[in-house]
Amino acid sequence: MDRAAPHIIGLAPIALRMPDTVMRLARMGSAHPTRLSFLRILLRRIETEGWRFERRIFDIDEKGVGYAVYCLHGPERSYSLVAFAHDLPADKRSDRVIATAWDATFTLFDGIPNADDITRLSANVPLQEAGRVSPRELSLSRANRSVRLFDHVVARLATGQQPERDALDEVGYLMRTTAVYGSSKFGAAENADIATRPELCAPFQAEMMSVWLTRSFTIDLVNHLARTKGGADATTLAPALARSLGVGNSTGLGMAPFLVRHPALLDAWVRVRETALTRVRGQKRMSMANLRALIASCEAARDTGATWRSSHPVQLAKLADLRGDLEKLHHHLTTGRVRCAGNLPWNAIWLWGEAHLSLEGQEMLLSILLEPCGALIDDLEMSLRADEPPAPPIEGKFQLGDLRRVIEGRYAWALSYDFSTQEARARFWYVSEEKLEPRLGARFEEEGANREAPLGIAYLIRQAYDAIATYPDATPAYAFILAHPEHRQILRRIQWLAGRDYGEIRENLIGAEILPIDMMRYKLAFFGANHFDPRSDKWLRISLFAGQVFPEHICAPAHGGAHAA
Amino acid sequence: MQLSAGEWASLGMKAARGAGYSWGLAEEFGASLAVLAQWGISGAGPALALCAAQAVLGLPQMTEINGGVWGQSAAPLCPVATGALICDLGHSPQGLFGPRPLTLTAVAEPLMLLPFLDGLAARKGRAVQIATPKAALVFGGLFPLDANEITQFADHARDATLTLCAKPSRYGASVRRAPDLQTVTPEAYADLDRFTLATTVPATAQSRETGAGAGLSDND
Numbered sequence: 001m002d003r004a005a006p007h008i009i010g011l012a013p014i015a016l017r018m019p020d021t022v023m024r025l026a027r028m029g030s031a032h033p034t035r036l037s038f039l040r041i042l043l044r045r046i047e048t049e050g051w052r053f054e055r056r057i058f059d060i061d062e063k064g065v066g067y068a069v070y071c072l073h074g075p076e077r078s079y080s081l082v083a084f085a086h087d088l089p090a091d092k093r094s095d096r097v098i099a100t101a102w103d104a105t106f107t108l109f110d111g112i113p114n115a116d117d118i119t120r121l122s123a124n125v126p127l128q129e130a131g132r133v134s135p136r137e138l139s140l141s142r143a144n145r146s147v148r149l150f151d152h153v154v155a156r157l158a159t160g161q162q163p164e165r166d167a168l169d170e171v172g173y174l175m176r177t178t179a180v181y182g183s184s185k186f187g188a189a190e191n192a193d194i195a196t197r198p199e200l201c202a203p204f205q206a207e208m209m210s211v212w213l214t215r216s217f218t219i220d221l222v223n224h225l226a227r228t229k230g231g232a233d234a235t236t237l238a239p240a241l242a243r244s245l246g247v248g249n250s251t252g253l254g255m256a257p258f259l260v261r262h263p264a265l266l267d268a269w270v271r272v273r274e275t276a277l278t279r280v281r282g283q284k285r286m287s288m289a290n291l292r293a294l295i296a297s298c299e300a301a302r303d304t305g306a307t308w309r310s311s312h313p314v315q316l317a318k319l320a321d322l323r324g325d326l327e328k329l330h331h332h333l334t335t336g337r338v339r340c341a342g343n344l345p346w347n348a349i350w351l352w353g354e355a356h357l358s359l360e361g362q363e364m365l366l367s368i369l370l371e372p373c374g375a376l377i378d379d380l381e382m383s384l385r386a387d388e389p390p391a392p393p394i395e396g397k398f399q400l401g402d403l404r405r406v407i408e409g410r411y412a413w414a415l416s417y418d419f420s421t422q423e424a425r426a427r428f429w430y431v432s433e434e435k436l437e438p439r440l441g442a443r444f445e446e447e448g449a450n451r452e453a454p455l456g457i458a459y460l461i462r463q464a465y466d467a468i469a470t471y472p473d474a475t476p477a478y479a480f481i482l483a484h485p486e487h488r489q490i491l492r493r494i495q496w497l498a499g500r501d502y503g504e505i506r507e508n509l510i511g512a513e514i515l516p517i518d519m520m521r522y523k524l525a526f527f528g529a530n531h532f533d534p535r536s537d538k539w540l541r542i543s544l545f546a547g548q549v550f551p552e553h554i555c556a557p558a559h560g561g562a563h564a565a
Numbered sequence: 566m567q568l569s570a571g572e573w574a575s576l577g578m579k580a581a582r583g584a585g586y587s588w589g590l591a592e593e594f595g596a597s598l599a600v601l602a603q604w605g606i607s608g609a610g611p612a613l614a615l616c617a618a619q620a621v622l623g624l625p626q627m628t629e630i631n632g633g634v635w636g637q638s639a640a641p642l643c644p645v646a647t648g649a650l651i652c653d654l655g656h657s658p659q660g661l662f663g664p665r666p667l668t669l670t671a672v673a674e675p676l677m678l679l680p681f682l683d684g685l686a687a688r689k690g691r692a693v694q695i696a697t698p699k700a701a702l703v704f705g706g707l708f709p710l711d712a713n714e715i716t717q718f719a720d721h722a723r724d725a726t727l728t729l730c731a732k733p734s735r736y737g738a739s740v741r742r743a744p745d746l747q748t749v750t751p752e753a754y755a756d757l758d759r760f761t762l763a764t765t766v767p768a769t770a771q772s773r774e775t776g777a778g779a780g781l782s783d784n785d
Binding site for chain 1: 566567568569570571572574578586587588589590592593595596599630646649650652653654655656657684688762763764765766767768769771772
C-alpha cells in the first residue's frame, strides 16, 4: 500500500506499476490529463473555497489595443491577470519563443495592482524577456491570435452569427501562448517564497491561474472587437462554443529538458499518479453509480477523441488507436462484462485494458478510472511537490563498490545500451547561441557536441560506471570525484534519486530514435493539456482548459468590476 | 537589475561551466551565488574573477588530500572546489569534523566559500568556524550573521591562511536573510553572461534547417 494514505482502509494491496513500465517514452508520449492534473487542482480549489471573480478593468480600443485587469479573490489573497493587448502586424506574428512582438502579453500580479504598478508593468511586460518584472509578479507570458480562427470568429460575431463549430474544433483556441514563465524568471517571485500558500502549493498553480484568466480574456476580446465592428448587429460567442475553446500553447524543445533537470519533481508527479491508480484498482466494491460514472467518463473521453485534430502521421495513427480503444472500452463497460460484485472489479477493468488496449488507450483508461474517485485520491495533490536545491549534498563516504551495485540495480536500463555504436550517441542536446533555446543536434554531422548539455543520462551513467570500475571497491566517493570532477554531477544525481525510482526517463535520450515530443506531451498532460497536435518530432501544439469552466461558472461576482462582454 | 536567487543559481552555473568548471562544480558555483543573494550579497565580482581565472589558467584543483593543510602550491585554492570537497567529506576524519582543524593556505575569493560552510553547519547541526589569525566567523552558532559581517570577513580573508573547525552546537543561528535580493549592475551581468555563451552552440545552416519549428508555418 502507499504510505501517503495510511487512513485509507479496505483497499486491496496493489503494487505500483514498475518504473521500467511507466518511464518509457512510448507510454509517456501517450499520457492524458487526469483529475490530478494541475489545472484541475486549481479549478477544484477555487470552486471549493468559493473564490470571487471580477473584470476590474477592460480598457481596450476598437483596434484591440489597451489593457485589462481580471481579479480572482481567494479566502486570504487576491491575484490579478494584467493583460496588455497590442496591434501586431501579421508579418510580426510568430510562435517561436524567440519572437519579439505578440498580440497580447500578460503577467499574474500578486494582489490587486494600483496605477503605479500598471505603469511599471506596461513598460516591462510587453517586452517579455527584454523587460524585468518583480517579486510582486508570479508569471510572465504572451499569446498570439490564431490566424485560422480569431478573425473568423470576430467577423461572424460582428454580423450577428455564431462561428462554425467545425472551425472551432479544428483549432480549439482563439489565442495560443508561446511561453508562460513562472517562478524566478525575469525577476518574478521565487517559487519557494510563494509555495507555502495553500493555493500555490501544487505545481504551476500561478501559471495555470494566469492561463485560465487568459482564456476569459480571449473570449472577451473577440466579443469586444465584434461589437466595435458590428455595432448593434453584433452578438457574443455562445456559451457552449466558448466553453469548447481553450488557450493554445505552442511548445518546442524548451520543455523537454525540464523533465530531466527536475528528476525529484518528476518522481513526485509520477508517484502521485501511480499511487492514485493503485488506490482505485484496490477498491473491493463497485456500485452501479460508480459504473455509470465510469461510462460517463468514458463518453467524455470519446468526445475529446472526436474533436481532437492532428495532421501528424504519428499522432493520426495514435488517434485512430485511441478512438478504437474507447469504443472497445465503452462496449466493455456497457454490455454486462463488468462484474460489480466480483473480485476487485476496478482492477479487473484495468487488467482487461492492459490486455486489450494500445498504450494511448491504457493511459486514457487510467484517466477514466481516476475520474469518479476524487474522494479516494484527491488528497494526493498535496504530494506533488519536491524540494530541489540547485546542488544537493553528496555523501562522500559512499564507497564505489556500493555505488557500482546501485548503478547495476537502479540503472540497469542505462547500462543496457551499447554506446560504442554511433546510433546510441547519434544526437546531442545543446543550447543554441542564436536562440538561447534547447536544441537536439546530430552528433556526427553537426558542430557543437563539445558543448553538449548533460541530458544524456544513460550515457553519463555508463561513463561514470566505467570510470568507477578502475578503482578499488573501498574507495570513497569523495576521492573519486576529486580525481574526476566530470562525474560529480551524475554521482550527485544517483545519490539524490535514491528512493525516487520514477525520477528517470528510462530511455537513451541521445539515441537516434528519440522523439522529444513524447517528453513534452508527458509534461503537458500533467498540466492538464489535451488535443496534443505534434507539428514535427520536436514541436507540439496543445490546448489548455478546453471544455473546462469559466470563472463565472464557479466564482461569485466581486463588486465593482468592468464588464467586457 | 535585481536577480532572483534562481536566476543567480542559473547564471552562476552556466558562467562557471562556460569558464571550464565541470557541470557538477558549476552547480555548486551557482548554488553559492544563490545563497549569497539570499543573504543580500552580490557575488558577481568574485564570480567573475573566478571565471576569468578558471578560463585563463585553471584554478588549482586538489586531486588528493594530504594531512590537514590544503593548498600548498603558490596559487590560491578555488573556493568552490574547496567548499564542495569540505561538504563531500562530511564526517570523514579528513574533513571538518575530524580531530584536527583544517588549514587552507589561501583561497581565492573566499566569499564564495562561505555558503558551503553555512550549508554544512545547517545540515550537520554543528557550528562551523572559519578564522584568520585576526578574525573569525561562526555559522550555526549562537548569533546570526549579517551581510556586512560576512563581506568584511571575506575581504579580510583574501590571501590569508584560513583555519576551519566544527563543534557541536545547539543554537544553529544562520545568516539573516536580506529583505531584498542584491542587485547586479548591467555591466557585471553582461560580463558573467559572456561566459555563459561558451555553453551554447552557434547556429549553422543545418541547425537552422532542423530546428524545432523549422520548415513549418508556426503562425496559423
